[in-house]
Amino acid sequence: MLDHAPDLDLVFQALADPTRRALVERMTTGPASASELARPFDMTLAAVLQHLKVLEDSGLVHTKKEGRVRMCRVEPDALRGAEAWIAERRTTWERRLDRLGSVLSEEER
């Protein structure tokens, strides 16, 4: 069975690199092969393939070998997991500030 618990360490670590974010960004416009993805970058194909492995290990990207080509596409579930973690913490804090604000304006009266 597939592992559907995306590991936040790996996801955030993967997103911490600008090259990898650019790769994700490119893939959101449609699937692409590794060498297609590598073309715009000023680094070797080997380096880009290592970035793609990091992305795949994090669950952000799915890849599949078709003939001699490795096709890559985004896996939105892992993105959703990271987004949810952030959103939850942010709203917890913002709700706290709201409550605090209304307590203070109560006291003002």
Place this chain on the structure above:
Amino acid sequence: MLDHAPDLDLVFQALADPTRRALVERMTTGPASASELARPFDMTLAAVLQHLKVLEDSGLVHTKKEGRVRMCRVEPDALRGAEAWIAERRTTWERRLDRLGSVLSEEER
């Protein structure tokens, strides 16, 4: 002037560590001093202070020295920036899938 452009490299890098995510999580329930934050962890105060510095450099956390105590609280803007980056990429991809889906079911008819 304050730098209000949160650097995504630093933000995601900061969130990639479980100790730092736990610190953020704790701070969403209210501000706390460094040693309060450090107490639950099985590591030296010095180590936790280094984590707090990473969080502060990323813009996720604001700290201020009050007497001999350093008080820390979450800075929701940096969280929002990271959340927005992810949300944008995810929805771009999901919209693409929707369009693709409707084209396919058009052809089915």
Place this chain on the structure above:
DNA sequence: GAAATACTCAAGCACCTGCTTTACTAAAGC
């Protein structure tokens, strides 16, 4: 004013990252 508290600073160390290079394998194209 002496002792305890809450950091701060800097050095040191094991391990991890982001590359490169070189050498290799497997599919496509001609």
Place this chain on the structure above:
DNA sequence: GCTTTAGTAAAGCAGGTGCTTGAGTATTTC
């Protein structure tokens, strides 16, 4: 079948990360 294309594997290296220890400096507290 020979060449080009696309990727894989592994080693090596500079610089970064996540700790620790030890030695300091301000504030409080008693």
